[in-house]
Amino acid sequence: MKSPFFGGGLLVIVLVVIVGLYSAAFTVTQNQQALVLRLGNAQAPITTPGLHWKVPFIDTVIYIDKRILDLENPSQEVIASDQKRLMVDAFARYRITDPLRFYQAVGTIEGANSRLSTILNSALRRVVGESTFTQVVRDEREGLMGRIKEQLNREAANFGITVVDVRIRRADLPDANSQAVFQRMQTDRQREAAEIRAQGGEAAQRTRSRADREVTILVAEANSKGEALRGQGDAERNQIFADAYGRDPDFFAFYRSMLAYEASMKQNDTRLMISPDWDFLRFFKSPAGTVAPQAPAAAGAALPATR
Secondary structure, X not given: OOOHHHHHHHHHHXXXXXXXXXXHEEEEOOOEEXXXXXXXEEOXXXXXXXXXXXXXXXXXXXXXXXXXXXXXXXXXXXXXXXXXXXXEEEEEEEEEOOHHHHHHHOOOHHHHHHHHHHHHHHHHHHHHHOOOHHHHHHHOHHHHHHHHHHHHHHHHHHHOXXXXXXXXXXXXXXXXXXXXXXXXXXXXXXXXXXXXXXXXXXXXXXXXXXXXXXXXXXXXXXXXXXXXXXXXXXHHHHHHHHHHHHHOHHHHHHHHHHHHHHHHOOOOOOOOOOOXXXXXXXXXXXXXXXXXXXXXXXXXXXXXXXX
């Protein structure tokens, strides 16, 4: 028959073994690397994911992130080489490549961010301070970021950190300077627009003057040609009248009298009271225009009244 004491001791031993095994085992995931501290002294880092072992109650495991980490840097004012003030907003990405040195130098990610932020600000001021405003904003931004990354990497290597990338998110003038630049640009554009409008007005005036001159010339030429044609017509008309008069003076006299009648007897014209025996109306009495001689008027007879 077994002793109860023996059974209890065996149970205790089994429990101690289970607790020891549980305390000795630890796992490292794909995005982690582990650093084992034995009585405060760091051992070789473990970078292979899986199940690993340590000395229970003696070793301590510290997990360090193996992924790419972000470092956000607040915006800061930097003076470029051409004395332009810039508000520069930059960030960096880094990876912990030497866990032992990282633990000994900074200890935690928060400590690493604090140290790297100071180094990033210093490198940013140094590189941007050696460049002009145009180079930072437009021409050489990619090269400047490469120089900042290189300087940051030299310092970060002391912490077991490798900087993967550095980016300048925004580089712009301060708000007050931006407003002044905007107003200056607006003034320049308004002046340029006024010059263009003035040039357009001058060109329009030249075009109108040229058109008016051409119109005047065309009208003068047309009037000259019209007067010449009118003179030719009058000459031809007079020639026709002369030919007609030479052929038949009586018919010509009749025709001219008819025209005179038509011109003098228009409606709403001035009225004229004349004697029917007046020579002007001779064709009303005789188609040949002859008027029979009349006896002398009696003494005292009144002359025809005209009005």
